[in-house]
Amino acid sequence: MLELRLVQGSLLKKVLEAIKELVTDANFDCSATGFSLQAMDSSHVALVALLLRSEGFEHYRCDRNLSMGMNLNNVSKMLRCAGNDDIITLKADDGSDTVTFMFESPNQDKIADFEMKLMDIDSEHLGIPEAEYHAIVKMPSAEFARICKDLSSIGDTVVISVTKEGVKFSTRGDIGNANIVCRQNTTVDKPEEATIIEMQEPVSLTFALRYMNSFTKATPLSNTVTISLSSELPVVVEYKVADMGYIRFYLAPKIED
Amino acid sequence: DTKQGNILSFFKKV
Numbered sequence: 001m002l003e004l005r006l007v008q009g010s011l012l013k014k015v016l017e018a019i020k021e022l023v024t025d026a027n028f029d030c031s032a033t034g035f036s037l038q039a040m041d042s043s044h045v046a047l048v049a050l051l052l053r054s055e056g057f058e059h060y061r062c063d064r065n066l067s068m069g070m071n072l073n074n075v076s077k078m079l080r081c082a083g084n085d086d087i088i089t090l091k092a093d094d095g096s097d098t099v100t101f102m103f104e105s106p107n108q109d110k111i112a113d114f115e116m117k118l119m120d121i122d123s124e125h126l127g128i129p130e131a132e133y134h135a136i137v138k139m140p141s142a143e144f145a146r147i148c149k150d151l152s153s154i155g156d157t158v159v160i161s162v163t164k165e166g167v168k169f170s171t172r173g174d175i176g177n178a179n180i181v182c183r184q185n186t187t188v189d190k191p192e193e194a195t196i197i198e199m200q201e202p203v204s205l206t207f208a209l210r211y212m213n214s215f216t217k218a219t220p221l222s223n224t225v226t227i228s229l230s231s232e233l234p235v236v237v238e239y240k241v242a243d244m245g246y247i248r249f250y251l252a253p254k255i256e257d
Numbered sequence: 258d259t260k261q262g263n264i265l266s267f268f269k270k271v
Contacts, residue, residue, distance in 0.1 A: 040264055047264045126268040157259070206259055234267050252262035 002030055002066055002092040005059035009088030009103065011052075011221070011241055013079045018218035018239070018247055019048050020072040022211075027123050030066045034245065035090075038125060046211050047126065047234070047250040056244020059089075068092060068099055069121035078114045092118075128250070133228040133236075134203040135162035139182060139195040141225040141239065145216035147180050152209040154178045157254060161204035162229060167197055171209065192223035203229045206254040212237070215249040 006012055019026075019037075026039035034053040040046065054060040082088055082103040089102040096118075103112045147169050151158050155171030155178070162168075166183035184197045218239040219225075228236040234250040241247060 044264050045261055047268070124270045126264070127271040128268055208261060234262075234264060250264060250268075252264050252267060254259035255262045257258045257260045 001061060001063050001094060003059060003061040003089065004030070004035060004057050004091075005087065005089045006052075006056075007058045007087050008242065009082050009086045010084045011244070012088050013082060013084070014218075014221045015050060015052075015241060015247065016072060016076045016079050018221060019050065020076045021214050021217055022046060022048055022249075023072055025069065025071050025119065025121050027067045027069050027121050030062045030068070032062060034060075039123065040126075041211075045208070045252050046214075047128075049128065049246075049248045049250070050241075051245040052241060053245050056242065058087075063094070066092065066094075069119040069123075070099070070116070071119060074116060078116055081112065081114060131228075131230060131233055132200070133233075134201045134230045135167075135197065135199045135228075137162065137167045137182075137195070137197050137227045137229075138224055139167075139227070140193055141216070141219045141222055143182070143195075144225045144227070145219045147182075148209060148212045148216050151178055151180070152213055156209055157206050158209050158212060159204060159206050160227070160229060160235070161202070162197060162199050163202045164199060167195075167227075203231050205229055205231065205235060207235060207251055208254065211249075211251050215251070218247050218249075221247065 022041050023039040029036050037050040085106045087104040091100040101114045151171040155173035159170040169180045185195045215237045222239040226238045234252045237249040239247045
C-alpha cells in the first residue's frame with residue numbers, strides 16, 4: 001500500500017513539466033527515503049535524477065519498496081487537472097497496475113480521483129559516483145534560462161568556462177558568435193539574486209544547448225540553479241524542490257573528435 | 258570538431 005499526500009501539490013505539477021520533455025517513460029521508485037526517479041533521455045546524452053524526501057510529504061506511507069512505470073506525458077495530463085492550490089495524494093495498492101491521483105481543493109469542497117494505468121518499463125539504474133567538482137556556480141535560475149535561450153538563437157552548443165574572472169557562456173553559429181560573462185555578485189538585496197562562484201581550478205566544457213534549454217523547464221521550481229562542472233564529467237544542473245528534494249540534470253559534454 | 262558524449266560512458270549500470 002502506497003499513500004503520499006503532498007500539501008503543496010503544485011510542486012508535483014512543476015516537477016512533471018520540468019522532466020516530461022526530456023524523458024518519455026520512467027519508473028517512479030518509492031521507498032522509506034522518498035519518492036524518486038532516475039531516467040535517461042532516449043539518446044543517453046542526459047540523465048535526470050529526482051528526489052522528493054518522505055519528510056516533505058504531510059503523509060507518507062510506503063509499506064514496501066515499489067517501482068511504478070509511467071508515461072510522463074500521461075502523468076502530466078492527469079496533473080494538469082489539479083488546481084495550483086490543490087493537495088495531491090498518490091495512492092496505489094500492492095500488485096495493482098494502476099495509480100490514483102487524488103486532488104483536493106484547499107477548502108475541501110472539491111475532491112477528484114484520477115486513475116492512471118501503470119506500464120512495465122525496463123530501466124537501467126546507473127550509479128552516480130560522488131565527485132569533487134572543479135567549479136560550482138550558483139545563480140538566479142531565470143538568468144540561466146535567459147542565457148540558454150539567447151545563445152540558442154545564435155548557435156547549437158555552449159562553452160561554459162569558469163575562471164577567476166567569472167563564468168563565461170559562449171556560442172558560435174553561422175551568423176556570428178556571442179559571449180556572456182557573469183561575475184560573482186553577492187551584493188544583492190535578496191540571497192536568491194546572488195551569483196556565487198566556487199572555483200577549485202579553471203574548467204571549460206562544451207554542451208548541446210538543446211538539452212540545457214530543456215533543463216530550464218525546471219525554472220519555476222526554484223529561484224536559483226546550481227551548475228557543477230569538472231573536466232571529464234557530465235555537468236550537473238540542479239534545481240531544489242522547495243525544502244524536500246531536488247531535480248538534478250546530468251549532461252554529457254561534447255568531446256574532441 | 259566535437260562529438261556528443263554519452264552518459265553511459267561516465268556512469269555505470271548498477
